[in-house]
Amino acid sequence: MSIDRIRHAGLREKVMSAEAAAEFVKNGMNLAITGFTGAGYPKALPTAIANKAKALHAQGEKFSIGMVTGASTAPECDGVLAEANAVHFRSPFQSDPTLRNGINAGNIAYQDMHLSHVEQQMRQGFYGKFDIAIVEATAITENGELVFAMGIGHGAEAVKNADKVIIEINEALAEGLEGMHDIYADVGLPPHRKPIPIVGAFDRIGTPALALDPNKVVAIVLTNGGDRNSKFAEPDDVSKRIAAQVIDFLDHEVKAGRLPKSLLPLQSGVGNVANAVMAGLLDAPFEDLTGYTEVLQDGMLDLILAKKMKTASATALSFSPDALQRFNENIEFLKDKIILRPMEISNNPEIIRRLGVIGMNSMIEADIYGNVNSTHVMGTRMMNGIGGSGDFTRNGFFSFYVSPSTAKGGAISAIVPMVSHHDHTEHDVMFIVTEQGMADLRGKAPKDRAKLIIENCSHPDYRDMLRDYYDRALVASQKAGGIHTPHILLEALSWHQRFVETGDMRIK
Secondary structure, three states, X not given: OOOOOEOOHHHHOOEXXXXXXXXXXXXXXXXEEOOOOOOOOOOOHHHHHHHHHHHHHHOOOOOOEEEEOOOOOOHHHHHHHHHOOOEEEEEOOOOOHHHHHHHHOOOOEEOOOOHHHHHHHHHOOOOOOOOEEEEEEEEXXXXXXXXXXXXXXXXXXXXXXXXXXXXXXXXXXXXXHOOOEOEOOOOOOOOOOOOOOOOOOOOXXXXXXXXXXXXXXXXXXXXXXXXXXXXXXXXXXXXXXXXHHHHHHHHHHHHOOOOOOXXXXXXXXXXXXXXXXXXXXXXXXXXXXXXXXXXXXXXXXXXXHOOOEEEEEEOEEOOOHHHHHHHHHOHHHHOOOEEEOOHHHHOOHHXXXXXXXXXXXXXXXXXXXXXXXXXXXXXXXXXXXXXXXXXXXXXXXXXXXXXOOEEHHHOEEOEEOOOOOOOEOOOOOOEEEEOXXXXXXXXXXXXXXXXXXXXXXXXXXXXXXXXXXXXXXXXXHHHHOOOOOOOOOOOOOHHHHHHHHHOOOOOO
16 A cells, blocks of 8 residues: 655654554543544544454453544444444434444433534533544645545544544545645634635635644554445435425526526535435526535536536535546546535535525424424434534525425324424424425414425325314314414324334324
8 A cells, every 4th residue: 555645754654554553542532533424534443443442341441432523424433433332422423323323222422413513612622622633534745734535524623623633544535636625724713703705605715735733643544445435225206206396496486586597505415315306406497506515415416517516515525336436537527616625614604694505404304383303213212413404404595304204114204293302493494395295384373384284295194183183282272372383282292102102103
């Protein structure tokens, strides 16, 4: 494996094995580890740390770490560390099954939070001191600057805040990534925070690499491995119907003169349905689109390659294997069309509000008044986390939440009387979209929203149940002294309880 990507002569002397680098990691340490939605995470060091933990546990010694990432990583990072019982704290977003099981079993303390807040809270010391930052990179320049990998996330802040830095240089990454990053890490803290000078979605405001203090770098590990690169499911009929609802609405807004034909900058959350919406835009009557998002997935990449989208800004590139190949083959064409930024910039609420970003995110469930749960199954079991959805929901020009109307073969309704966990309130959510239809909640009082969501978005198997609940809630709330937001408190979460007890929300 070549060390040519380490162009700084002094730092070449710090190359060592992952096992040797793992010796810097001690029990109880707090680590900042890069990784954002399956991209930019370290490939070798987590396994070495996990093996160290197993060996120490076998000797009856304690070993676990606190771990703050950008977002989700992969089985080679979150998974191996959780399986080795080597993690006692994790934040802010995850999607690994082994880690999730540890969180839901109560073995791993987990803080779910808005991604735009992470770097500020690191600067302010809310997480405590960071002992080590572990960062994946494409290269180190002659001047000792770090060229990030396919995901930046909180990487710049991690390097600045940690006492020591360990870098993995991944030879599998395209060298053409160099120059695609835009590192702006001069945000500051109140009361001296500076305005972020982005007035267009593709404005470059920083530098293509991050200056390193070579004295903080204690180890460099050479790797050659791909990112998570999960394959997306081909859009099915449900996903296509959801995408069509969104696209038809945007077309209506263009024709009404409320949106330009190029729309406004687009944000798409992770997952198959959100990716299907992006794919649907390939045949939509819009041109010169732009993206201002946190994760750039297959659908947005194909829009750029088809020249339907001019530019896109993100903090990570999360592709299927086929899309990664298209990206690498066209990287010279893409270099001036994609920007990768720290997540404090990609998810910044003020920029999102000012640019008028159109946000599209997935949900687990919505209630009849437009409150959305995007994190918890049956109210108590963490799925993945809120990620950046809250940043774009509260601050976007439009905020869409999309989901199939049922799950688990029809045993779960995505539209319920009351969500079992609140992530996005009725005050922020503008549109609920399922394959059944769309509810435009803007300018609507709670009772009006309820009627729209029940009639337009719920599955026919549950629609009469929702109508019955709402009608009885009107009577019950009248007796309780007010019907602004009608509910029967003893029944509001009974659908979830019925599923827990019987495996089906439906009354049989």
